[in-house]
Structures are given as structure tokens and as C-alpha cells.
Amino acid sequence: MNLNQLGLKIEQNAYFNTHYNKFFKLGRISFVAKNHFKIIMNDSDEKAEITQTLVNNDMIPAIGDWVVINQMDNFNLIVDILPRISELKRQSKKHETLTQYIATNLDEVFVVMGLDSDFNLNRLERYIIQINESRAMPIIILNKLDAVSNYKEKVSLVRERMLNVPIIVTSVLKNINLDLIQRRFYEGMTAALVGSSGVGKSSIANYLIGKEVLAVNEVRDDDSKGRHTTTYRGLYLVNPKGVIIDTPGMRSLSLFADSSDLNQSFEDILALAKSCKFNDCTHMNEPGCAVQDAISSRQLDKERFQNFLKLQKEIAFIQSKSSKKAISEKKKEWKKRTKSNRNRHKNKY
Numbered sequence: 397m398n399l400n401q402l403g404l405k406i407e408q409n410a411y412f413n414t415h416y417n418k419f420f421k422l423g424r425i426s427f428v429a430k431n432h433f434k435i436i437m438n439d440s441d442e443k444a445e446i447t448q449t450l451v452n453n454d455m456i457p458a459i460g461d462w463v464v465i466n467q468m469d470n471f472n473l474i475v476d477i478l479p480r481i482s483e484l485k486r487q488s489k490k491h492e493t494l495t496q497y498i499a500t501n502l503d504e505v506f507v508v509m510g511l512d513s514d515f516n517l518n519r520l521e522r523y524i525i526q527i528n529e530s531r532a533m534p535i536i537i538l539n540k541l542d543a544v545s546n547y548k549e550k551v552s553l554v555r556e557r558m559l560n561v562p563i564i565v566t567s568v569l570k571n572i573n574l575d576l577i578q579r580r581f582y583e584g585m586t587a588a589l590v591g592s593s594g595v596g597k598s599s600i601a602n603y604l605i606g607k608e609v610l611a612v613n614e615v616r617d618d619d620s621k622g623r624h625t626t627t628y629r630g631l632y633l634v635n636p637k638g639v640i641i642d643t644p645g646m647r648s649l650s651l652f653a654d655s656s657d658l659n660q661s662f663e664d665i666l667a668l669a670k671s672c673k674f675n676d677c678t679h680m681n682e683p684g685c686a687v688q689d690a691i692s693s694r695q696l697d698k699e700r701f702q703n704f705l706k707l708q709k710e711i712a713f714i715q716s717k718s719s720k721k722a723i724s725e726k727k728k729e730w731k732k733r734t735k736s737n738r739n740r741h742k743n744k745y
Contacts, residue, residue: 399424402436403501403586403639408462408478420475421465425457426631433457433474435465436631444472458483458497459629460586460641482531484588487650487714495652499588499629499641502532504580508591508600510540511547511565517557518703521661522649523590524558525707529657535562535587537577539596542567557700559664568596574603581638593645601642606635610642651710658711662704668696 399409402424412422423435423442431451433444444465446457457463457477464476480500488494507523509515520536527534536558541547551565566573577600581587589597598610609632629643659666665687669677673684679701680688690696 397633398438400584401637402633403460403503403584404462405481405501405584408481411478412462412464415476416464419466421467422478423463423465423472424631425459425461425463428457428459428629431456433463435463435472435474437465442472444474446474450474450477458500459631460500460502460588462501484527484530484532484590485652486526486646487652498590498643501586502530502588502641503585504533504535504587505530506535506537506577506587506589506600508537508539508589508595508597510543510592510595511538511550512540512543514592514595515550517553517699518706519649520554521557521700521703522651522707524561525653525657525661526649526651528660529653532588535564535580537600538563538565539568539600541565541572542570557697566596566600568599568603574600578604578634581634583637585637586639586641588641588643590643590646592647595645597642597645601632601640604634604638604640605632651707651714653711654715655708655711658704658707662700665696665701665704 399422404422404424409422412420421437423437423444425433426436426441427434431446433446435442435444442465444463450456455477457474461480462478463474464478466473466475482502483500484498484502484505485495486498488496505527507520507527509520524534524536536554538547538551538554544550547565551563554563564573564576566577568574581604589601591597598612601610602608602612610630629641631639631641634640668686668690669679671686672679672682674682677685677687679685682688687696687701691698691701
């Protein structure tokens with residue numbers, strides 16, 4: 397298998413050829429565990445480690461990354477990361493201003509949601525916003541159509557809320573429409589599966605791979621939730637073509653996006669806002685508010701608007717935190733420089 401079939405893009409290959417000679421090799425990260433990595437190369441899977449320089453510069457490879465390898469005797473050293481075409485990330489749970497990378501270099505991201513008790517429109521909108529920010533294309537997979545009697549109603553709700561996002565309705569248990577997912581793959585395409593535990597991500601991945609590679613557990617009968625079958629991210633080859641990345645179930649997704657990413661997912665509300673009587677309308681109690689008129693006439697779903705306001709506040713808070721951190725780091729940098737200059741003057745005189 398050549399690197400283009402593994403997902404290497406023309407611009408990434410051009411970067412590598414410009415900056416590195418024939419003694420360096422390219423590989424793709426297929427597994428990450430702390431600072432130990434597995435890489436897929438032309439004809440083999442290899443273990444690798446990264447240089448201290450990358451660690452010091454906080455350049456830790458993520459699943460899906462293309463990396464430059466310096467091959468030594470029985471040892472692979474990662475010396476660089478190629479520019480990414482996309483980055484799916486979220487806000488770190490422990491540190492609000494830090495980024496946690498879910499996967500990189502993705503063409504599409506499949507958001508898998510169960511039509512059972514996992515069904516949640518607000519959470520689905522949150523995923524779509526983050527995927528839009530990543531520069532990948534979002535695809536919605538609504539699984540377990542066999543588990544509910546009103547699945548068509550739920551699909552209609554998704555179509556109304558998730559404008560212009562392709563939807564595939566499936567049943568892993570009954571093997572319904574899984575071929576529609578497989579048909580989306582082409583040579584060199586990379587996609588990731590994201591969603592809660594127990595929604596069928598690993599089962600879909602096994603179908604795409606063409607064999608049982610990933611363990612699959614039953615969900616609990618009382619709440620339809622899974623038992624975190626997948627505990628790490630893995631990159632696998634799709635049969636007959638393409639690459640799939642399976643990810644652990646996420647209980648929550650803290651946004652790492654800005655207002656433009658939010659606006660992309662709520663274009664209908666922004667279009668309505670242009671017809672408001674006042675330019676600074678808050679869409680709450682002002683007269684002549686086109687948004688509130690649309691809610692009253694049921695042209696706009698009230699819950700969708702409330703979720704828009706909630707996400708708007710969340711993004712503003714995140715950006716405020718990031719700005720405060722940047723200012724704090726700048727102050728520390730200037731204090732360090734000032735102290736260094738003082739010491740230099742003392743030594744001089």
C-alpha cells in the first residue's frame with residue numbers, strides 16, 4: 397500500500413519533499429499511548445518515539461498525524477509533524493485553555509448517535525459545530541432504527557435542526573444501510589467515528605474494516621448506555637479503500653471553537669436576525685424582533701434558539717479565558733526578561 401492510499405495529501409507530500417532528503421521516511425500515527433506511538437508506513441507497522449525538542453515545543457503527535465521518521469538501527473525517531481489538513485479537537489477537561497486533539501487529517505467525521513435514549517439534538521449540534529471548526533465534513537449516523545417505533549419522527553427533527561448535513565439512518569444489529577457508510581469512502585479518504593459509548597461506533601468500524609478487529613460489548617438494558625468498549629483511539633484500513641479512526645465514547649464535548657464556527661451551524665437564525673427592527677436587537681424582548689416572531693409562528697424551533705444562546709455564551713467564556721491566559725503569559729514573559737536584564741546590568745557593573 398502506498399502513502400496516498402493511507403491518506404497522504406499532495407500538499408503534505410510536497411512539504412516533505414521540500415524540507416527533507418531521502419534518508420527520512422514518512423509514517424502515519426495509528427496509535428498513541430503517552431509518548432509512545434505506532435506508525436503505519438508503506439509496508440509495515442512500527443513503534444516510534446518522539447524527540448525531546450517536539451516535547452519541549454508541545455508538538456505531540458495525535459492519531460492521524462503524518463510524521464517524519466529518522467530510522468536508526470531497530471529504532472524509529474519522530475522528528476517532525478507535517479502540516480495538518482484538519483484538526484478535530486475539544487477543550488481539555490482539566491485545563492480550560494488547553495486543547496485535546498481527538499484526531500487529525502480527516503476528510504469526514506461520522507457523528508454516531510443512537511435513536512434510543514442516547515438521542516439528544518443539543519449534543520448533536522455541539523458535535524457539528526466542533527467538526528465545522530476542524531475543517532472536516534460532518535456526517536450524521538442515526539443508529540438503532542430497530543430499537544424505536546418513532547424513528548422517522550426523530551430523523552425529521554434532525555433534518556430540521558441540522559441544516560445541510562448528510563444523514564444516514566442505520567441498524568447495526570439488523571445490518572441496515574451500513575453499505576451507505578462504506579460507499580462514502582474513496583482512495584486516500586480518512587474518516588473518524590465519534591459519539592457516546594454504546595452507540596455502535598466499534599461495530600460500524602468492524603463492518604468497514606471487513607473483520608472483527610475491535611471488541612464490541614452489549615449495552616446495559618436499563619439505560620441503553622455502553623461500557624466503554626473502546627478505550628483508545630485507533631487507525632485502521634477500510635475494505636476496500638479508505639481509512640477509519642475509531643474513538644472512545646465521549647460523555648461530553650467541551651467546545652474549542654469561535655463565533656464563526658457557531659454561526660456556520662446556525663445560519664437560519666443569523667438570516668432572521670437581519671430582518672430585526674433594531675441592529676443591536678438581543679432577540680429577547682425588543683419590538684419588531686424577527687427571531688422572536690419566527691419562534692411564535694413556529695418557523696424557528698424555540699429549543700434550537702435557546703441552545704444557540706447557550707453555546708454563544710460558552711464560546712464567549714472560553715475566548716475570555718484564553719485571552720486572560722495569553723495576557724498572563726505575556727506578563728510572565730516580560731517579568732522574566734526584566735529580571736534577566738537586571739542581572740545582566742549587575743554583572744556588567
